[in-house]
Amino acid sequence: MSLRTVFQPELSHYATSKRPLFEGWYCKMVTPRGEMLAVIPGYFKGKDSSEDHAFIQIYDTIRNKSAFIRYPAAAYRASSQDLEVEIAGTRFSSRGISLDIDAFDDQGVRWNLTGTVTFSQLRPWPRSLLSPNAMGWYSFVPFMECNHAVLSFDHTLQGIITDKLTDNIYDFSGGRGYIEKDWGSSFPSEYLWLQGNQFARTPGASIFLSIATIPWLGSTFPGYIGGLWLGDGRHEFHIFAKYNGSSILALRADEKNVLVVLHRRNHIMRISAHRDRAVPLSAPYHGSMQTKILESAGTAVEVELFALPASVPSRAILDDKRLFERLCEIRTPHAAAQASGTELELRGTELVFRDTTTAACLETVGDLCRLSTRR
Numbered sequence: 001m002s003l004r005t006v007f008q009p010e011l012s013h014y015a016t017s018k019r020p021l022f023e024g025w026y027c028k029m030v031t032p033r034g035e036m037l038a039v040i041p042g043y044f045k046g047k048d049s050s051e052d053h054a055f056i057q058i059y060d061t062i063r064n065k066s067a068f069i070r071y072p073a074a075a076y077r078a079s080s081q082d083l084e085v086e087i088a089g090t091r092f093s094s095r096g097i098s099l100d101i102d103a104f105d106d107q108g109v110r111w112n113l114t115g116t117v118t119f120s121q122l123r124p125w126p127r128s129l130l131s132p133n134a135m136g137w138y139s140f141v142p143f144m145e146c147n148h149a150v151l152s153f154d155h156t157l158q159g160i161i162t163d164k165l166t167d168n169i170y171d172f173s174g175g176r177g178y179i180e181k182d183w184g185s186s187f188p189s190e191y192l193w194l195q196g197n198q199f200a201r202t203p204g205a206s207i208f209l210s211i212a213t214i215p216w217l218g219s220t221f222p223g224y225i226g227g228l229w230l231g232d233g234r235h236e237f238h239i240f241a242k243y244n245g246s247s248i249l250a251l252r253a254d255e256k257n258v259l260v261v262l263h264r265r266n267h268i269m270r271i272s273a274h275r276d277r278a279v280p281l282s283a284p285y286h287g288s289m290q291t292k293i294l295e296s297a298g299t300a301v302e303v304e305l306f307a308l309p310a311s312v313p314s315r316a317i318l319d320d321k322r323l324f325e326r327l328c329e330i331r332t333p334h335a336a337a338q339a340s341g342t343e344l345e346l347r348g349t350e351l352v353f354r355d356t357t358t359a360a361c362l363e364t365v366g367d368l369c370r371l372s373t374r375r
Contacts, residue, residue, distance in 0.1 A: 006139050007127070007132045009132070009133050009139070009147075009149035009151075009181060010025075010082075010083040010094070010151050011083065012079075012080070013183055014043060014076065014078055019045050019046065020044075020046055020185050020284070021044075021045040021185060022042065022043070022182075022183060022185070022289070023042050023181070023182070023183040024041070024043075024183070025041055025092060025180075025181050026038065026179065026180040026181070026182065027039045027097055027178075028177060029097075029157055029161075029170070029175060030175050030177070030359045031170055031171060032173075032174045032175050034298070034358060035062055036061040037058070037059070038058070038059040038297070038361070039057070039058055039092070039097060040055075041054075041056050041087050041090065041092050042054070043055065043073065044284060044289045046287060047287045053070050053072065053073055054070075054087045054088075055068060055087075056087055056101065058105075058111065059281065059361075060163070062163075062168045062170070063166065063168070064277065064279065065279060066279040066280060068106045068281070068282040068289075069111065075087050075088045082094070088101075088103075089101075094119065094122060094152075094179075095118060096117050096159070097119075098117075099113045099116075100114055101113045110165065111163075111165070112163065112164040112165045113162070113163055114164060115160050115161035117157050117160070117177075118157070118158045119156070119157065119177055119179075120156050120158070121156050122151070122155040122179075123153045123204070123206075124151055124152055125150040125151075125153065125227065126237060131243075134150045134225050134227065134241075135147060135149075135243075136225075136241060137243055145184050145188065145214070146184040146188055147182065147183050147184050148180065148181070149181045150179075150180050150208055151179040151180065151181055152177065152178060153178065153197070153206040153208065153229045154176055154177070154197045154204050154205070154229060155178075155179075156174070157173065157175040158172065158173050159173065160172065177197075178197055180195070184284075186284055186285050186286045187284055187285055187291075187365070188212035188213050188214065189365070190212065191212035191213065191365050191366065192209070192251075192253065192260070192363070193361075193363045194207070194208070194209040194258070194271065194273060194360060194363075195208050195209075195361050196299070196303075196357040199231070199355040199356065200357065201355050202355045203231055203233075204229065204231040204232035204233075205230055205303075205353075205355055206227075206228075207227070207228050207301065207303050207357075207360070208225070209225070209226045209271060210223075210225050211224040212224075221242075222242075222248070224240070224241060224242050224246070225239075225240075225242075226239070226240035226241065226260075226262055226269060227239050227240075228269060228353070234353075238264075238267060238269065239264075240262040244264065245264060246263060246264035247263050247264075248260065248262055249262065249268070249317060249318065249324070249327070250324075250328045252328070256274060256275060256276070257330050258272070258364065259273075266307055266310060267305060267306065267307055267308065268305070268308065268317070268327065270302075270303070270305075270306070270327055271301065271302070271304075273299050273301045273360065273362055274301075275299045275362055276296075277297075277298065278294035279294070279295060279297075280293065281293055281294075294363065294364075295362070296361065296362045297359075297360075298358060298360075299358075299360040299362045301356065301357050301360040302355075303353065303354070305351075306349040306351060306352060307352050308349055309349070309350075323349075
């Protein structure tokens with residue numbers, strides 16, 4: 001770890017001698033019609049150098065398929081000055097992505113994707129001296145198992161990607177994008193990750209949420225980071241994280257639905273997600289890239305932000321049975337879309353934001369109930 005990469009987390013850590021080590025840039029692109037293509041360029045250093053390789057992962061919602069394409073380690077190139085990554089002719093930067101993929105994935109399926117998409121008006125996670133990115137002061141801890149950085153909550157897209165094998169065309173012009181980076185030695189054993197933008201009524205709004213079991217000095221604790229950008233016209237950013245004193249009031253998850261309620265000072269954020277499909281993605285886990293996790297794209301997510309009349313402790317919310325029951329109510333996507341603007345304005349709370357997206361992504365791994373009970 002260097003201070004430069006702490007304050008510029010977009011830069012590659014490839015030069016470090018640490019093993020095992022993974023690093024990937026999650027580049028999600030959504031068309032105006034809601035079709036999604038996620039591309040993850042990255043690399044993996046195993047416990048032994050013979051396991052080293054570069055990779056490109058793909059999540060294609062038109063085909064409802066994913067791919068893990070492995071390349072020799074020598075195919076990976078990254079700038080030490082800026083976000084510039086190249087793998088076998090595919091280039092990725094903060095300015096856009098250019099795909100030149102004609103290869104077979106780890107299942108023997110051929111992929112042939114070409115085209116260029118440019119990014120503009122990137123909106124990164126707010127940075128400060130003591131909180132250089134989404135992980136806050138934890139960014140300075142050198143032994144974290146997995147690190148996150150939100151490089152762009154939301155940005156506009158321009159360009160086309162073509163699948164030459166199926167003739168499917170992704171026209172991203174006027175669509176919205178998101179960029180996240182993850183690096184470390186392993187993904188957590190238990191976690192929930194959710195991201196969504198392209199909201200129905202609020203251009204530029206974006207939600208990010210990560211809740212995970214964090215190894216710490218021989219023990220573990222539940223870590224969580226949530227960020228809500230209220231959109232182009234609001235210019236408000238709300239952070240709900242363990243490091244800023246926020247708390248998880250509720251966490252419920254089953255095969256189809258996820259509900260999370262977070263509290264910080266005089267705000268409550270409620271996130272309700274419903275998923276119908278998922279595809280496998282490769283993930284790093286304790287020195288191997290063989291683990292498969294399931295990611296759901298096209299997930300329907302409703303996000304609500306409430307302002308309380310004054311600073312109210314979490315205990316008071318939990319003790320207010322009627323308020324808590326309504327906050328924890330799981331609604332179908334249709335019911336969420338039909339909800340009135342005052343339906344949950346209880347006991348003096350003010351509705352600050354409510355909107356839905358059907359272009360969100362969701363991953364859940366392990367026993368999430370343990371995360372909710374160990375707060």
